[in-house]
Amino acid sequence: MLQLKKLVKTYRTGDQALKMIDLEVPDGQVLALIGPSGAGKSTMIRCINRLVEPSSGEVWLDETELTRLGAGALRRARRKMGMIFQEYALVERLTVMENVLSGRLGYVGFWRSLARRYPQKDVDEAFRLLDRVGLLHMADKRADELSGGQRQRIGICRALIQDPKLLLVDEPTASLDPKTSRQIMRLICELCAERGLAAIINIHDVALAQMFVSRVVGLRFGEIVFDGGPTELSPDK
Numbered sequence: 001m002l003q004l005k006k007l008v009k010t011y012r013t014g015d016q017a018l019k020m021i022d023l024e025v026p027d028g029q030v031l032a033l034i035g036p037s038g039a040g041k042s043t044m045i046r047c048i049n050r051l052v053e054p055s056s057g058e059v060w061l062d063e064t065e066l067t068r069l070g071a072g073a074l075r076r077a078r079r080k081m082g083m084i085f086q087e088y089a090l091v092e093r094l095t096v097m098e099n100v101l102s103g104r105l106g107y108v109g110f111w112r113s114l115a116r117r118y119p120q121k122d123v124d125e126a127f128r129l130l131d132r133v134g135l136l137h138m139a140d141k142r143a144d145e146l147s148g149g150q151r152q153r154i155g156i157c158r159a160l161i162q163d164p165k166l167l168l169v170d171e172p173t174a175s176l177d178p179k180t181s182r183q184i185m186r187l188i189c190e191l192c193a194e195r196g197l198a199a200i201i202n203i204h205d206v207a208l209a210q211m212f213v214s215r216v217v218g219l220r221f222g223e224i225v226f227d228g229g230p231t232e233l234s235p236d237k
């Protein structure tokens with residue numbers, strides 16, 4: 001279970017991006033985080049794995065308080081949290097396969113992925129994942145030869161090869177057309193169900209969120225203003 005306790009983030013500019021957030025996400029639950037631009041969605045996702053340092057409050061993943069960890073322990077804990085980004089964050093000149101495998105290293109600099117020889121079990125798992133998302137035949141292509149939807153599938157494989165228990169997903173469809181967006185949301189939610197993963201999916205397209213998730217949390221001005229099932233959400237929220 002993921003728990004946020006009285007989580008606060010105030011940027012140095014004075015922006016109060018998160019004001020006392022309390023939230024519990026049980027194992028295996030997929031949650032959509034919605035709200036207008038500037039509501040604090042990105043900040044919340046990034047405070048969980050401490051890409052952004054919270055100002056105060058606690059983040060717990062099972063028995064571990066992430067907000068207390070030093071650098072080494074944090075690096076290990078981050079392996080349990082896969083991240084998927086709006087703009088994919090792929091290394092363009094590497095192949096699809098190399099991009100997926102780079103997930104085994106955490107986000108420590110892509111040059112190591114060229115130098116390092118991967119264990120066969122990682123390579124096998126990468127092939128399995130690429131097969132699952134329909135990109136097996138693209139494994140040796142360069143990432144920059146692929147379409148947006150295909151690139152996001154690589155991003156999904158790269159997150160999953162970490163064998164995380166939680167996915168942090170930041171606007172996965174914001175750069176995609178409506179049809180591809182639905183495919184990507186469906187894929188992420190199916191994979192979470194297959195693997196028993198929890199996920200927080202930051203998404204501003206409310207209708208898309210309602211289609212696929214069982215719980216919607218609405219943020220506005222850094223506060224939770226809605227928390228419930230997708231059908232309880234009125235159109236003006």
Ligand code: ADP
Nearest residue numbers: 011013015036037038039041042043086171174
């Ligand atoms: P979003 O699409 O999530 O609203 P933004 O365009 O607001 O993203 O932010 C893009 C980048 O700029 C992010 O890395 C964010 O952290 C940073 N950023 C956003 N707002 C500010 C700000 N007021 N001052 C400094 N950096 C900001």
Ligand code: ADP
Nearest residue numbers: 011013015017036037038039040041042043044
């Ligand atoms: P959302 O993801 O919902 O669009 P963000 O978390 O990006 O919201 O932003 C929440 C608030 O924090 C906004 O007021 C934004 O301008 C501010 N903010 C985000 N990133 C930074 C940053 N790096 N420095 C200063 N302010 C920021």
